[in-house]
Amino acid sequence: MEAALKGYFGYSSFRPYQREIIQKVLDGRDCLVVMATGSGKSICYQIPPLVTKKTAVVVSPLLSLMQDQVMSLKQKGVKSEYLGSTQTNSSASSEAEKGMFDVLYMTPEKAISLPSRFWNNLQAAGICLLAVDEAHCISEWGHDFRMEYKELHLLRDLLVGVPFVALTATATERVRRDISTSLVLCNPHVVVGSFDRHNLFYGVKSCNRSISFINELVKDVSKRSAVGESTILYCTTIRETEQIHEAFVTAGIKSGMYHGKMGSRAREESHRSFIRDEVCVMVATIAFGMGIDKPDIRCVIHYGCPKSLESYYQESGRCGRDGLSSVCWLYYQRSDFTKADFYCADAKNGTQRRAIMDSFMAAQKYCLLATCRRRFLLQYFGEDLNSDCGNCDNCTAVKNVRDLSKETFLLLSCIKSFGGRWGLNLPIDVLRGSRAKKIVDNNC
Numbered sequence: 001m002e003a004a005l006k007g008y009f010g011y012s013s014f015r016p017y018q019r020e021i022i023q024k025v026l027d028g029r030d031c032l033v034v035m036a037t038g039s040g041k042s043i044c045y046q047i048p049p050l051v052t053k054k055t056a057v058v059v060s061p062l063l064s065l066m067q068d069q070v071m072s073l074k075q076k077g078v079k080s081e082y083l084g085s086t087q088t089n090s091s092a093s094s095e096a097e098k099g100m101f102d103v104l105y106m107t108p109e110k111a112i113s114l115p116s117r118f119w120n121n122l123q124a125a126g127i128c129l130l131a132v133d134e135a136h137c138i139s140e141w142g143h144d145f146r147m148e149y150k151e152l153h154l155l156r157d158l159l160v161g162v163p164f165v166a167l168t169a170t171a172t173e174r175v176r177r178d179i180s181t182s183l184v185l186c187n188p189h190v191v192v193g194s195f196d197r198h199n200l201f202y203g204v205k206s207c208n209r210s211i212s213f214i215n216e217l218v219k220d221v222s223k224r225s226a227v228g229e230s231t232i233l234y235c236t237t238i239r240e241t242e243q244i245h246e247a248f249v250t251a252g253i254k255s256g257m258y259h260g261k262m263g264s265r266a267r268e269e270s271h272r273s274f275i276r277d278e279v280c281v282m283v284a285t286i287a288f289g290m291g292i293d294k295p296d297i298r299c300v301i302h303y304g305c306p307k308s309l310e311s312y313y314q315e316s317g318r319c320g321r322d323g324l325s326s327v328c329w330l331y332y333q334r335s336d337f338t339k340a341d342f343y344c345a346d347a348k349n350g351t352q353r354r355a356i357m358d359s360f361m362a363a364q365k366y367c368l369l370a371t372c373r374r375r376f377l378l379q380y381f382g383e384d385l386n387s388d389c390g391n392c393d394n395c396t397a398v399k400n401v402r403d404l405s406k407e408t409f410l411l412l413s414c415i416k417s418f419g420g421r422w423g424l425n426l427p428i429d430v431l432r433g434s435r436a437k438k439i440v441d442n443n444c
């Protein structure tokens with residue numbers, strides 16, 4: 001294992017959990033891996049084929065993601081290929097079933113549509129694992145539900161004795177249960193690493209989206225790009241993406257743009273120029289998504305409340321993958337909170353609708369929070385932080401504390417006087433102000 005890690009990837013030691021997971025896979029055990037963004041999950045399925053000389057099949061949601069991974073693995077001398085529904089290279093498929101690749105990526109659609117002959121041949125040639133990357137897509141409670149992921153359990157019957165490894169960076173307890181059930185994982189070895197990204201500073205500000213605000217934003221970001229620091233600026237709509245990108249262009253700052261309505265060539269070009277540091281700023285919708293493995297992104301800005309806390313964690317997690325200090329800012333305005341119906345439009349049933357609403361509400365709470373943001377984020381994923389983090393805007397803010405007892409008393413008296421009319425019954429101890437001695441006056 002160490003030899004493969006050093007020889008192919010150039011790393012001299014494993015990160016937490018990597019060795020343990022690889023060992024379990026080599027022992028033939030199913031695994032469920034929930035580890036933070038950028039923690040090094042890919043190595044867990046990339047090393048076993050190099051040790052066993054058998055193929056690792058990796059189900060991955062996006063073509064662009066697979067293309068990047070294959071390109072990067074080939075550069076390292078790992079034989080790899082991808083099969084997508086639009087794949088025209090039929091020789092790749094026949095080479096794949098002969099076991100010619102160490103790592104074979106495919107979309108879920110492709111995986112469930114391949115004939116059983118393919119799987120039988122590949123198994124005869126040697127297959128060491130089937131990995132399901134971004135496994136939260138299996139769950140309707142996850143933030144990127146994909147119907148085809150639900151069908152992946154069909155491969156279990158075709159690949160008897162092959163360990164399944166489900167990996168994701170974002171899964172609440174409920175999503176983890178869903179993944180395990182849906183893939184019919186057999187007594188899986190479960191690893192839930194810390195979600196904490198110590199090196200990331202989290203901050204939130206309310207904004208008004210005026211031209212002057214956008215100009216300030218552009219000025220701030222350009223200070224970073226002047227010293228060669230990369231920034232991703234996520235917008236919630238294509239129109240806003242174009243508007244902000246235009247503001248950068250007008251200010252004479254080279255920036256990339258990425259959204260779903262651009263042609264695939266233009267998107268690829270934009271992505272490439274960002275990865276190669278030809279531009280330091282990328283203004284994008286969340287289509288600029290999974291698998292961006294640029295280690296030195298120093299800042300991720302969300303211009304608008306994200307659609308879920310899971311997606312916020314994943315998108316903001318794209319910065320500071322090299323472990324160095326980086327910042328994640330979120331700028332919201334109250335009108336963002338009225339977009340629930342827009343997000344729910346994609347829901348196929350009541351469960352999905354509730355899931356979307358729950359995680360959108362959590363994102364709103366995150367915006368309005370007056371306490372430690374990291375603590376809140378981690379708690380959402382079921383992890384407790386013993387103390388406040390000291391590395392978010394709320395922890396570092398100098399709080400302006402004023403004694404508002406008098407105002408509180410007057411306000412509560414008012415409610416008491418008129419409350420009866422509105423059916424409000426105020427307990428007398430509240431009126432005495434016993435639980436409302438001091439109110440912290442901050443932006444909330």
Ligand SMILES: Nc1ncnc2c1ncn2[C@@H]1O[C@H](COP(=O)(O)OP(=O)(O)OP(=O)(O)O)[C@@H](O)[C@H]1O
Binds near residue numbers: 036037039169
């Ligand atoms: N043992 C290691 N030592 C040093 N660097 C490592 C090690 N393992 C992985 N890395 C590097 O860490 C970075 C992140 O790894 P990887 O892409 O596997 O993360 P991930 O957990 O899949 O993240 P995401 O969920 O965001 O896709 C990569 O640049 C990878 O090369």
